[in-house]
Amino acid sequence: MKFFSQSFLYDDPWPIVSLAYFLRYPNPYAAHVISCDVISRHQTPAGTLVTTRLILKRGNLPRWFPQGMMSRAESWIIEESEVDPFGKVVRCGTRNLDHVKIMRVEESVEFRQSPEGKTLQHTEARIFSGFGWGLTKRIENHGLSRFKANLQRSRDGVSLILSLLRQSRLQPMTLGGESEFPMPHLENFQERDSKADSSSQPPAGAWGKLKSWFYPPRP
Numbered sequence: 001m002k003f004f005s006q007s008f009l010y011d012d013p014w015p016i017v018s019l020a021y022f023l024r025y026p027n028p029y030a031a032h033v034i035s036c037d038v039i040s041r042h043q044t045p046a047g048t049l050v051t052t053r054l055i056l057k058r059g060n061l062p063r064w065f066p067q068g069m070m071s072r073a074e075s076w077i078i079e080e081s082e083v084d085p086f087g088k089v090v091r092c093g094t095r096n097l098d099h100v101k102i103m104r105v106e107e108s109v110e111f112r113q114s115p116e117g118k119t120l121q122h123t124e125a126r127i128f129s130g131f132g133w134g135l136t137k138r139i140e141n142h143g144l145s146r147f148k149a150n151l152q153r154s155r156d157g158v159s160l161i162l163s164l165l166r167q168s169r170l171q172p173m174t175l176g177g178e179s180e181f182p183m184p185h186l187e188n189f190q191e192r193d194s195k196a197d198s199s200s201q202p203p204a205g206a207w208g209k210l211k212s213w214f215y216p217p218r219p
Contacts, residue, residue, distance in 0.1 A: 002127040002144040008155060009120055012162055014088045014113035017121075020161040021090065021111065022081075025055075029157035032058045034074070049083040055094075062142055066133075075099055088113035103143050104128045123151060 010017045025036045034056040041051045055077040061070065081092040090111040096104060107125045114120050125147050129139040 002140045004125040004127075004144060004147060005123070006151065007120060007122045009114065009118055010162075011118055013117055014090075014111060014119045016162065016165055017119040017158070018083065018090045018111055020158050020165055021092075021109075022051075023161050023165075024154070024157045027157040027160055029153040029160065034058055044082075047084075047086060049085075051081050051083075053079040053081075055079055059146075064138070065135075070099065070102070101130050103131070103139050105143060105147065107147075 012020075024030065025033050036053055036055045039052050039054050041049070043049055057075055057077055059073045059075065061073050076097040077094050078097055079092060079094045081090065083090050090109075092109045094105075094107045094109075105125060105127050107123065110122045112120050112122070125144075127140050127143040127147065129136045129143070131139055
């Protein structure tokens with residue numbers, strides 16, 4: 001078993017970081033995520049929001065892995081989260097549902113508001129393999145290195161969504177907090193879009209990155 005733990009501090013407040021985390025798919029840094037669906041959601045008597053999502057991810061098998069052992073390099077992931085708007089804490093756990101004998105990855109993430117008004121993210125991961133054939137440690141080491149790389153990409157994706165939320169003034173939709181910015185009128189969006197369409201300059205900023213990813217320029 002391999003264990004990994006890491007903490008990261010966001011400068012943004014907890015409500016907007018929590019919202020960005022749940023809106024992180026799709027984004028250009030998560031092209032391996034094929035689908036993400038909510039399969040259940042309910043409010044507990046304590047006032048917390050519990051959500052279960054089913055995520056399908058695509059991966060790449062290492063060259064040294066025996067051929068024919070897996071029919072496809074895809075995996076179903078179950079994500080179970082609980083949002084406590086009163087304590088300003090989000091707890092989320094994920095684990096893969098298939099290929100568990102080859103490798104099982106259990107991840108836990110917590111977002112908590114710091115005394116300074118920022119957001120502390122703490123991530124832990126446990127990677128297991130019961131494959132045998134002298135490849136157990138090699139599979140676990142490979143899973144650990146992939147997890148570290150994907151964690152940075154996941155953080156980049158959340159940061160991109162944070163930028164989009166700031167630019168689009170979506171903060172009134174944050175979890176457990178009031179908006180610090182007024183919601184712009186619809187005509188302001190239409191005027192901004194018309195100006196953007198008439199401009200020949202390439203898109204800049206977070207909106208430009210996301211737009212160019214969804215709508216790549218024609219050759």
